[in-house]
Amino acid sequence: GQNIDQPTEMTATEGAIVQINCTYQTSGFNGLFWYQQHAGEAPTFLSYNVLDGLEEKGRFSSFLSRSKGYSYLLLKELQMKDSASYLCAVRDGDYKLSFGAGTTVTVRA
């Protein structure tokens, strides 16, 4: 099976930066996704990486290193509304999407 690891919880202060790491071991690789999920709501798409490097979208950036099986999601200028669960998902060689258990980020004033 596929193995995707990310920390369970992280806490940070409003205005700060938080980096959520994700490591994966999959049979083949066809892209890595990050989703945000607020409590009781649908996961919503944040970013997609298929090539090595950094993708930036406003306050959120995502990085991928395929050789290391590693990605991170960087959240800058944290706001209270960023308190949510962040899901790392990897599409394997058969185009199946597998999810990590999610990282719950709590932003404190």
Next chain:
Amino acid sequence: ETGVTQTPRHLVMGMTNKKSLKCEQHLGHNAMYWYKQSAKKPLELMFVYNFKEQTENNSVPSRFSPECPNSSHLFLHLHTLQPEDSALYLCASSQDPTSGPDTQYFGPGTRLTVL
């Protein structure tokens, strides 16, 4: 709004009941998915339909029965469930699961409680 709707949002049922979950997508996608989300666990893929054909069944017990009458609608029929089936059931859709970035868009889920 993600363009994927699910009903009901909450469901409480006994172990002998029969109920159905409904999902509808308004995105013109060809693939639809059912996931189970339990607390502190990764999303578990249950079923995949691509162009109305079931392409994935991840060893799901037969008490869960999917139905996909067309590319816009997906049902999950529930029968004689167990308390451990209590979870959030998420529906998703995507354009083409075999190519490109193919982002999946999720509905808000049905919170199911089995008594």
